[in-house]
Amino acid sequence: MRVAVVGAGGVGGLIGGLLARAGHEVAFVARGATLAALRERGLEVESPRGTFRVAPVEASDDPGALRPAEAVLVAVKGWQVREVAPRLAPLLAPGGLVLPLENGVEAAPTLARALGEERVVGGLCHLFAWTEAPGVVKHAGDLLRVTMGERRGGSSARLERLAAALREAKVDAVISPDIEAAAWEKFLFIDAFGSVGAVTRAPVGVVRTLPESRALLRAAMEETAAVGRARGVRLTADAVEKALALIDAVKPESTASMQRDIQGGRPSELFDQPGAVVRLAAEAGVDAPVHRFLYAALLPQETAARGPARPVP
Numbered sequence: 001m002r003v004a005v006v007g008a009g010g011v012g013g014l015i016g017g018l019l020a021r022a023g024h025e026v027a028f029v030a031r032g033a034t035l036a037a038l039r040e041r042g043l044e045v046e047s048p049r050g051t052f053r054v055a056p057v058e059a060s061d062d063p064g065a066l067r068p069a070e071a072v073l074v075a076v077k078g079w080q081v082r083e084v085a086p087r088l089a090p091l092l093a094p095g096g097l098v099l100p101l102e103n104g105v106e107a108a109p110t111l112a113r114a115l116g117e118e119r120v121v122g123g124l125c126h127l128f129a130w131t132e133a134p135g136v137v138k139h140a141g142d143l144l145r146v147t148m149g150e151r152r153g154g155s156s157a158r159l160e161r162l163a164a165a166l167r168e169a170k171v172d173a174v175i176s177p178d179i180e181a182a183a184w185e186k187f188l189f190i191d192a193f194g195s196v197g198a199v200t201r202a203p204v205g206v207v208r209t210l211p212e213s214r215a216l217l218r219a220a221m222e223e224t225a226a227v228g229r230a231r232g233v234r235l236t237a238d239a240v241e242k243a244l245a246l247i248d249a250v251k252p253e254s255t256a257s258m259q260r261d262i263q264g265g266r267p268s269e270l271f272d273q274p275g276a277v278v279r280l281a282a283e284a285g286v287d288a289p290v291h292r293f294l295y296a297a298l299l300p301q302e303t304a305a306r307g308p309a310r311p312v313p
């Protein structure tokens, strides 16, 4: 299968690298130091599912310079989706699909507005990966799952083909009957994990153990679930309990990627996670005081990292 991966960072480098190792034809949209490294040395992946190098690597910073693909995997940060979406049309082969892998719940609608509803499926991933150096990706732990689904619900032949390719690549591919609910389930987990982690500056083992910070985690999750339900998302009654169980299953020293970006003084997905909850709550007429606090408390640091310009929602 020919696959294009937009963004060769933690998620895109790992999944694209594994697909290439399994014999699929993979092209990357990358830029700057990452593009230079891919062209000079190829892509290096270190994962419990194998440590290997892919070389040569087909890569460009211009989506129009790459041959179209049957599947386009979008693995940039949430705010970067809005920047790249209008440039991706030339990457899509006739009948090709776009799969977003971002945290948050806005990547798929953003891509659908830019590329057409029919082109875009829903998606998300569960894994811990990061860029060690440009073109060098590390993956830790057993978790390596991609969940996807047609946005109108259920599966399709095109998703089955992509799932088969991912499984050949040793990625656990799951097709969800309700991808919107699956995305919100991940969202209420990751937003609370990252936002409360960033505000407390503590790893999950500390946050989940102190009763006061555990209560904040739960309150954030309940608020996000209420916003989702007000918007018609079919979250199960035990969605918050399931998200808390996931928090309890994570290694105690873990932090979420948004939290690491905030603590590292880098631009983060603040506007795509707690900022999005505040925005989506206002649209749905739901009060979201916990997220208004989390967002306000983290905004000065985000502004310092980005300068005064905010990404356009």
Ligand SMILES: NC(=O)C1=CN([C@@H]2O[C@H](COP(=O)(O)OP(=O)(O)OC[C@H]3O[C@@H](n4cnc5c(N)ncnc54)[C@H](OP(=O)(O)O)[C@@H]3O)[C@@H](O)[C@H]2O)C=CC1
Pocket: 006, 007, 008, 009, 010, 011, 012, 029, 030, 031, 032, 033, 034, 061, 075, 076, 077, 078, 080, 083, 084, 101, 102, 103, 125, 126, 127, 128, 129, 130, 131, 257, 269
């Ligand atoms: N890392 C993880 O473990 C997980 C992450 N996620 C989610 O996946 C998404 C991606 O995260 P992650 O992989 O960690 O992010 P990274 O920052 O590691 O990777 C994103 C990559 O996309 C590149 N990029 C951004 N814009 C462009 C562009 N216009 N053209 C070419 N390349 C571009 C970036 O380049 P540059 O460095 O130049 O900006 C970077 O290499 C996020 O939404 C995250 O929340 C979900 C589950 C787990």
Ligand SMILES: CC(C)(CO)C(=O)C(=O)O
Pocket: 103, 125, 126, 127, 128, 129, 190, 255, 256, 257, 258
């Ligand atoms: C917690 C984790 C690794 C789970 O997939 C994640 O999504 C993130 O850190 O952004």
